[in-house]
Amino acid sequence: MKQEEYNFEKEQFSLTMIPGKFARAMRTCVIWQFFRFLVLNIKMIIVVGKSH
Amino acid sequence: MARLVVLGGGVAGHTTATFAAKWLGSEHEVVVVTPNSQWNWIPSNIWVGVGQMTKKDVTFDLAPVYAKAGITYYQAKATSLNPEGNETSDKPFVSIEYTEEGKAGQVENIEYDYIVNATGPKLNFGATPGLGEGDQLGEHTVSVCTAGHAVHANEKLQEAIEKMKGGTRQKFLIGTGHGMCTCQGAAFEYIFNIEHELSKAGVRDMADIKWISNESFLGDFGMGGLHMKVGGYVVSSKLFAESLFAERSIEWLIGAHTSKVEAGKLHYELLDGSTGEEEFDFSMLIPPFAGVGLKAYAKDGSDITDTVFAPNGFMKVDADYTPKAYADWKAADWPRTYQNPSYKNMFAAGIAFAPPHAISKPMKSPNGTPINPTPPRTGMPAGIIGKAVAHSVCDMITKGDAAHLHEASMAEMGAACVASAGKGIFDGTAAAMTVYPVVPDFEKYPGTGRDTDYTFGEIGLAGHWIKHVLHYLFIYKAKLNPGWTLIPE
Ligand SMILES: Cc1cc2nc3c(=O)[nH]c(=O)nc-3n(C[C@H](O)[C@H](O)[C@H](O)COP(=O)(O)OP(=O)(O)OC[C@H]3O[C@@H](n4cnc5c(N)ncnc54)[C@H](O)[C@@H]3O)c2cc1C
Numbered sequence: 139m140k141q142e143e144y145n146f147e148k149e150q151f152s153l154t155m156i157p158g159k160f161a162r163a164m165r166t167c168v169i170w171q172f173f174r175f176l177v178l179n180i181k182m183i184i185v186v187g188k189s190h
Numbered sequence: 191m192a193r194l195v196v197l198g199g200g201v202a203g204h205t206t207a208t209f210a211a212k213w214l215g216s217e218h219e220v221v222v223v224t225p226n227s228q229w230n231w232i233p234s235n236i237w238v239g240v241g242q243m244t245k246k247d248v249t250f251d252l253a254p255v256y257a258k259a260g261i262t263y264y265q266a267k268a269t270s271l272n273p274e275g276n277e278t279s280d281k282p283f284v285s286i287e288y289t290e291e292g293k294a295g296q297v298e299n300i301e302y303d304y305i306v307n308a309t310g311p312k313l314n315f316g317a318t319p320g321l322g323e324g325d326q327l328g329e330h331t332v333s334v335c336t337a338g339h340a341v342h343a344n345e346k347l348q349e350a351i352e353k354m355k356g357g358t359r360q361k362f363l364i365g366t367g368h369g370m371c372t373c374q375g376a377a378f379e380y381i382f383n384i385e386h387e388l389s390k391a392g393v394r395d396m397a398d399i400k401w402i403s404n405e406s407f408l409g410d411f412g413m414g415g416l417h418m419k420v421g422g423y424v425v426s427s428k429l430f431a432e433s434l435f436a437e438r439s440i441e442w443l444i445g446a447h448t449s450k451v452e453a454g455k456l457h458y459e460l461l462d463g464s465t466g467e468e469e470f471d472f473s474m475l476i477p478p479f480a481g482v483g484l485k486a487y488a489k490d491g492s493d494i495t496d497t498v499f500a501p502n503g504f505m506k507v508d509a510d511y512t513p514k515a516y517a518d519w520k521a522a523d524w525p526r527t528y529q530n531p532s533y534k535n536m537f538a539a540g541i542a543f544a545p546p547h548a549i550s551k552p553m554k555s556p557n558g559t560p561i562n563p564t565p566p567r568t569g570m571p572a573g574i575i576g577k578a579v580a581h582s583v584c585d586m587i588t589k590g591d592a593a594h595l596h597e598a599s600m601a602e603m604g605a606a607c608v609a610s611a612g613k614g615i616f617d618g619t620a621a622a623m624t625v626y627p628v629v630p631d632f633e634k635y636p637g638t639g640r641d642t643d644y645t646f647g648e649i650g651l652a653g654h655w656i657k658h659v660l661h662y663l664f665i666y667k668a669k670l671n672p673g674w675t676l677i678p679e
Contacts (some may be wrong), residue, residue, distance in 0.1 A: 142437075151436035155429060157315035157649075165619050165650035174652035178622055182656070185624045185644050186678045190572055 192218045195284055197268045197301040197484075199224030200254055201232070201569050202540025203308030204668055205576030205679060206583075211259045213584045214676065219255035220260070221300060225267040225289040227252060229668055230337050231240045233569060234661050236376065236610065238340035239474070240347060240383045243335045248665075255669055264300070268309065270485040271498065272299075273533040277489065301398035302581045307505045307538040308576060311479035312369075321367045321477060330451050331367070331473040334380055342502065342611070343474055347384065350472045354393035360471040363456060365402035367475030369447030369561040372412045374403055375568070375607055376474050378431075382611035384474075385438050386618070399443040402468065402475075406461060406553055406562050408432050408442055411607075412563035415549045416625050417638035419646040424638070427623075430647050434611075435619060442469070445553070447561045448475060463556035479541065481505070481565070494663045497532055504544035506530060507537070511546055519547055521601035521631035528579050529595060535586075540572035548630055569664075570605045571628060573679025574598050601629040604644060608657040615658075622653025 142156040157165075164170050196207040196302040211220040228249040239242040239523070256263040266286040273282045283299040313335050315322025322328035332343035350360045366374060381401055388394045395564040401408075409415050409431030411616045414429045435442055445461035447531050456475075457470045481503020489492045499505055509525040530536040538544075553562045567575075578598035585593035604626035611619050624646060630639025638645075667677040 145436050145439055148439070148441075149435075150441055151432075151439075154432035154436045156433060156437050158669050166616065168616070168651070171651040171655075174648065174650060175655050178648065178656060181644065181646065182606045182624055183678075185606060185626050186570070188626065188644065189570070189598075189603040190577075190678070 192303040194304045195221045195222050196306045197306035200310045202572040202576035206306050206580040208461050209580040211261045221262040223264045223286050235334045235340040236379045238345040239334040240387045241344040272487050274489040304535045305544045308540050309482040310541045312482045313477045314480040315477040317478045318368045331475045340646045351391050354396035362399045363470035364474040366404045367448045368478040369404045371478045372564040372566050373476050379609040399440045402446050406445050412566040416604050424642050447559050461561050500544035505538035507543045509546040524599050524601045524629050526597040526599045527595040539576045539578045541567045568605050601631050608653050618654040620653035621649050625646040637657045
C-alpha cells in the first residue's frame with residue numbers, strides 16, 4: 139500500500155488530502171525549492187511592504 | 191530633554207526603543223525597563239525545545255546593545271504607573287522593581303514624558319489547575335515559551351526518546367492548555383518538530399502523537415482560519431492543516447478546553463459539553479496569555495487600573511471596545527495608533543495592547559465554558575506596531591503633542607508565519623504562510639476577508655530556508671549590527 143493510502147485508512151484522516159510521492163518529492167527537490175525560495179521571498183517582501 | 195520610557199525589551203519594546211534612540215539622538219533620553227538580561231528570538235525556541243539549537247543560539251545580552259545605542263537600561267520589572275504623578279509632583283512616573291542580581295527587590299520610581307507599554311504576555315499557567323502557579327510552569331508539562339522552558343522541554347524529550355529506544359511506548363500530547371489560549375502556531379510548529387525528531391531518532395513507530403487545541407477547527411490559528419492559495423487552489427487553512435497532520439499520522443482533538451492537568455493525565459471539556467481525559471508521557475501545552483498585571487494610580491493615589499487597562503490586564507488603546515455581536519465585528523474596531531485614550535503620552539505595542547475582541551468566532555460549550563482562541567499578535571505585527579509607535583512618540587517629542595500619529599492597523603497589516611517541521615537544511619520542511627491582512631476585512635475583501643494574492647501557503651524546503659534566514663537576520667538586526675534599520679520588521 140502507498141504511504142498516503144495507508145494514512146487514509148484512519149477515519150480521522152479520510153476526508154483530508156495527503157500528498158502523493160510526486161508532491162512529497164517536490165518539497166525536497168533542491169532546484170525546485172530554490173526557485174520557490176525566490177518566489178516566496180518576493181511575495182513576503184511585498185506583504186511586508188504593504189504592511190508598513 | 192524629553193524622556194521616553196519603554197517597558198519590555200521583547201520584540202515590540204526592543205523595536206520601539208532602538209528606533210526611538212536612533213531617531214532622537216542624544217538630545218532626548220530613551221529608557222528601557224525589562225526584567226530579562228537577555229534578548230530572546232522566541233520563534234527559534236522551538237528548535238531549542240527539540241535540541242537542534244542551544245539557549246545561547248537564540249539569546250544575547252541586552253546591556254552592551256543598549257550601551258551602544260545610548261539607551262538607559264534598567265533590569266527591572268514595572269509594577270505600576272502614575273500617569274498624573276502623585277500628591278507631591280505632577281510628573282508622571284512608573285514604579286519599578288529591580289530583578290538584576292545584587293539589586294533584586296529594590297524599588298524605584300522613574301519619571302517619564304512618554305511611555306510605551308510593551309510588556310508582552312503574562313504566561314498565565316495558573317489559569318488551569320495543574321498547569322502551573324501564576325506565571326510559573328508546573329511540574330507535569332513542558333513549555334517552549336521562554337528559552338529556559340525550551341531547554342527543559344528538550345531534556346524531557348530526550349528522556350522520552352531514550353525510553354522509546356528501550357522499548358517503552360510514549361504518548362505525546364501537544365497543544366493549548368486552556369480554552370482561551372492564543373499562539374496555536376507555536377504548538378503547531380513544535381508538534382511537527384517533535385514528529386520529525388522522533389523519525390530521525392528511529393523511534394517514530396514507538397510514539398503516539400496527539401494534538402489538543404481550543405480551535406473549533408484545525409487551522410483556525412486564532413484568526414478564524416484563512417483561505418489561502420495553495421498549488422493554484424484557494425483552500426481553507428482547515429484542509430491545509432488537516433493534510434499536514436494526516437500525512438504525519440498525528441491525531442487531533444479540537445474545540446477542547448484543558449480543564450485540569452495531573453501527572454500523566456489531562457482533563458478536558460469539548461465544545462459539545464462532553465468531558466474526557468487524555469493520558470500522556472510528554473506534554474507541551476501553551477498557557478493562556480494575560481496582561482502582566484501592571485497597576486495604575488491617579489494623582490490622589492486612587493486605583494485607576496480599570497481606566498487604563500482592560501479586565502484581561504492588557505492596556506486600552508484606540509480600539510473600539512464596545513461589546514458587539516460577532517456579525518457586527520469590523521476591521522475598523524482594531525486600533526491604529528495604539529495611544530491610550532485617557533493619557534495621550536501613553537502607548538501600548540505588541541501583545542501588551544488590549545484587542546477589541548477575538549478574530550475567531552466566539553464559542554461556548556453548553557456548560558458556558560468559553561472555548562475559542564484569543565487573537566494572535568505575532569512577531570511581525572509586534573515589530574511593525576513597535577516601530578509605528580516609536581515614530582509617533584518621536585514626532586510628538588520633536589514637533590509637539592499635536593503631531594500626526596503613525597498608524598499600523600492589524601486589519602491593514604500582513605503576517606508571515608513559517609512553521610518549520612524539522613531543522614535539517616536538506617531534510618527539514620516548513621509550512622510557509624502569509625496572511626494579508628491579519629484581521630479580515632470583509633468590506634474590502636468580501637469573499638474571504640483577505641487578499642488571496644497575498645494569503646498563501648506552501649510546504650517545502652524553501653519555507654524552511656526562510657525560517658533559517660529569519661533567525662539570523664532578526665538576531666543580527668536586534669544586535670543593531672551595521673545596516674540593521676534596512677531589515678524590515
Ligand atoms: C514558542 C513561540 C514561537 C513563536 N513563533 C513565532 C513565529 O514563528 N513567528 C512570529 O511572528 N511569532 C511567533 N511567536 C510570537 C512572538 O514571539 C510574539 O508575537 C512576540 O514575541 C510578541 O512581542 P512582544 O514584544 O509583544 O512580547 P515579548 O516578545 O514577549 O516581550 C515582552 C517583554 O516584556 C518584558 N516584561 C514582562 N513583564 C514586564 C514588566 N512588568 N515590566 C517590564 N517588562 C516586562 C518581558 O520580559 C519581555 O522582554 C512565537 C511565540 C512563541 C511563544
